[in-house]
Amino acid sequence: MIPSTRKTAQLASRRTGAIAPLVGVLLLVILVAGGIAIDHARLRLASLELRAAADNVARSVSNEMLRTDSQDASIAKGMEIAAKYKVGGGPFSLQSGDIQFGTFSKGVFKAGTKKKTAPNAVRVNSNRSSGSSAGPLNMLFGSMFGVNEANLGQFATASFKMVDICFVLDRSSSMKLRVDSSAAGLSLSDPRAPVPPYSDSRWRALDTAFDIFIDELDGNNSEERVGIVSFASDFTAFGVTTPASRTDMDLTSNLANAKTRMNNMSNSVWNGNTYIEAGMRDGMGVLNYSSSARSNAEKTLIVLTDGRQNQGEARLAASDAATDNITIHTITFGDYADKTLMAEIAVTGNGRYSHADDASGLQKILRDLAVTLTIIVE
Numbered sequence: 001m002i003p004s005t006r007k008t009a010q011l012a013s014r015r016t017g018a019i020a021p022l023v024g025v026l027l028l029v030i031l032v033a034g035g036i037a038i039d040h041a042r043l044r045l046a047s048l049e050l051r052a053a054a055d056n057v058a059r060s061v062s063n064e065m066l067r068t069d070s071q072d073a074s075i076a077k078g079m080e081i082a083a084k085y086k087v088g089g090g091p092f093s094l095q096s097g098d099i100q101f102g103t104f105s106k107g108v109f110k111a112g113t114k115k116k117t118a119p120n121a122v123r124v125n126s127n128r129s130s131g132s133s134a135g136p137l138n139m140l141f142g143s144m145f146g147v148n149e150a151n152l153g154q155f156a157t158a159s160f161k162m163v164d165i166c167f168v169l170d171r172s173s174s175m176k177l178r179v180d181s182s183a184a185g186l187s188l189s190d191p192r193a194p195v196p197p198y199s200d201s202r203w204r205a206l207d208t209a210f211d212i213f214i215d216e217l218d219g220n221n222s223e224e225r226v227g228i229v230s231f232a233s234d235f236t237a238f239g240v241t242t243p244a245s246r247t248d249m250d251l252t253s254n255l256a257n258a259k260t261r262m263n264n265m266s267n268s269v270w271n272g273n274t275y276i277e278a279g280m281r282d283g284m285g286v287l288n289y290s291s292s293a294r295s296n297a298e299k300t301l302i303v304l305t306d307g308r309q310n311q312g313e314a315r316l317a318a319s320d321a322a323t324d325n326i327t328i329h330t331i332t333f334g335d336y337a338d339k340t341l342m343a344e345i346a347v348t349g350n351g352r353y354s355h356a357d358d359a360s361g362l363q364k365i366l367r368d369l370a371v372t373l374t375i376i377v378e
Contacts, residue, residue: 045088046087046088047154049085049086049087049088049092050087050092050126050127050153050154051126051154051156052085053082053085053087053092053126054124054126054154054155054156055156055158056081056085057078057081057082057094057099057124057126057156058078058122058123058124058156058157058158059158060077060078060081061074061075061077061078061099061122061124061158062074062121062122062158062159062160063160064077064078065101065119065122065160065162065296066160066162066223067223069162069294069295069296069297071101071119071296074099074101074122075096075099078094078099078122078124079093079094079095079096079099082094082126090135094124094126098124098125098126098127099122099123099124099125100112100122100123100125101113101119101121101122102119102121102122102123103117103119103120103121104120104121104157104159109121109123109157111123117325118162118296118297118298118299119296120159120160120161120162120298121157121158121159121160122157122158122160123155123156123157124155124156124157124158125153125155126153126154126155126156127153127154160222160223161222161223161298161374162222162223162224162294162296162297162298163222163223163224163225163297163298163300163373163374164224164225164227164251164287164293164294164297164298164299164300165224165225165226165227165300165301165302165373166226166227166228166229166251166283166286166287166300166301166302167210167226167227167228167229167283167302167304168229168230168231168276168279168280168282168283168301168302168303168304169206169228169229169230169231169279169304170230170231170232170274170276170279170304170305170306170307171203171230171231171232171242171265171270171272172185172231172232172233172271172272172273172274172305172306172307173185173186173188173193173232173271173272173273174186174202174274174306174307174334174336175197175201175202175203175206175306176190176192176193176197176198176201176202176203176271177192177201177202177306177334178198178200178201178202179200179201179202179205179334179358179359180358181202181334182334182335182336183336184307184336185307186271188237188271193237193238193271194237194238194269195269196266196267196268196269197266202306202333202334203265203266204266205333205358205359205362206304206333206362207262207263207265207266208359208363209359209362209363209365209366210258210259210262210366211259211262212363212366212367212370213366213367213369213370214226214255214258214259216366216367216370216371217255217370217374218255220374222374223253224253224255224373224374225251225252225253225292225293225294225297226249226251226252226255226258227247227249227250227251227252227283227286227287227290227292228247228248228249228258228261228262228265229245229246229247229248229279229282229283229286230245230246230248230265230270230279231244231245231246231274231275231276231278231279231280231282232244232245232270232271232272232273232274232275233272233273233274233275233310233311234272235270235271235272235273237271238269238271240269240270240271242270242271242272244272244275244278244279244311245275245278245279245281245282246282247282247285247286248261248265249261250286250290250291250292251286251287251290251292251293252292273310273311274305274307274308274309274310274311275309275310275311275312276303276305276309276312276314276317277309277311277312277313277314277316277317278311278312279303280301280303280314280317280318280321280328281317281320283301283303284301284317284320284321284324284326287299287300287301287324287326288324288326298327298373299324299325299326299327300326300327300328300329300351300373301321301326301327301328301329301349301351302329302330302331302369303328303329303330303331303342303345304330304331304332304333305331305332305333305337305338305342306332306333306334306336306337307334307336307337307338308336308337308338308341309338309341314341314345315341315344315345315348318344318345318348318349319348321348321349322348322349322350326349327349327350327351328345328346328348328349328350328351329346329349329351329352329353329354329369330342330343330345330346330349330351330352330353330354331353331354331355331356331362331365331366332353332354332355332356333355333356333362335357337355339353339355352369352372354369
């Protein structure tokens with residue numbers, strides 16, 4: 001008979017011998033699980049770091065594009081910003097091909113642009129992979145299972161819009177008429193002819209609507225430049241000679257200056273007939289050849305008249321503008337304006353035609369145009 005104490009000791013010894021391998025297995029499982037958790041956490045953190053880097057690079061490239069109008073300079077800026085980041089504890093960098101310009105619409109980015117089509121977005125392909133300059137992310141414990149590295153990738157897209165806008169405005173004598181006038185023109189015997197436009201004139205209504213347009217531009221995140229061309233006809237009266245067309249303001253991003261220039265025109269003396277083509281061609285010159293014109297900007301003419309052309313042929317100018325990929329929006333103001341002609345010009349210029357019967361209608365048209373021209377609709 002074996003004493004109970006000896007039986008107890010033998011039983012404990014057998015249990016200890018059985019538990020030891022189990023503990024070893026459990027420790028190995030814990031070690032593996034812990035290693036997997038650590039690698040997973042590193043992957044998660046690296047992915048977040050990669051996303052942050054991609055987002056900031058995309059924004060920096062977008063801002064640089066708006067500032068410089070240069071894709072090369074913008075790409076260089078993006079690569080410079082990328083080099084400031086670390087991903088997964090290691091250095092991060094981009095190649096020039098990782099930054100692409102294109103168009104972004106309805107949530108879809110398309111790399112590249114058609115001929116003369118302005119880009120409105122940049123996409124950054126930010127990755128740590130075997131094909132990237134930064135290389136893949138090394139695994140700490142994955143090698144236990146034959147996984148030595150991991151490939152990570154993130155895309156980030158930033159939208160921008162660059163618009164060069166030239167107003168082509170009618171400054172013929174009839175723009176001094178009252179807004180509600182149905183007269184065909186203003187005679188030189190009229191007391192309004194030798195002085196600046198009265199407060200109730202069509203021109204003054206245009207000046208107010210123009211300010212609303214500028215305020216709308218000033219409140220968005222796009223980068224616009226605005227120019228002003230005015231047209232009438234070669235005309236001399238009351239000691240004042242005015243050309244058929246003139247550039248009153250070259251393209252500028254100083255929107256406050258645009259308001260000032262319009263105000264100056266509102267306080268000056270001018271007269272003449274209606275040579276729309278001359279104004280359109282000078283406006284095209286501003287958009288194409290001005291030192292302030294940008295190669296990557298959308299180009300738009302906004303042509304406004306209250307009359308009927310009695311010199312030149314505006315249709316020819318519209319056709320040439322369309323060839324240059326300049327969009328033309330047209331506006332008629334007043335009952336005497338040639339609505340048919342201006343609608344045709346808008347169609348040729350792939351733009352929109354609008355008619356204003358009164359000052360409030362003109363304000364709405366210009367406010368809506370400001371939104372249409374500068375906001376990317378998703």
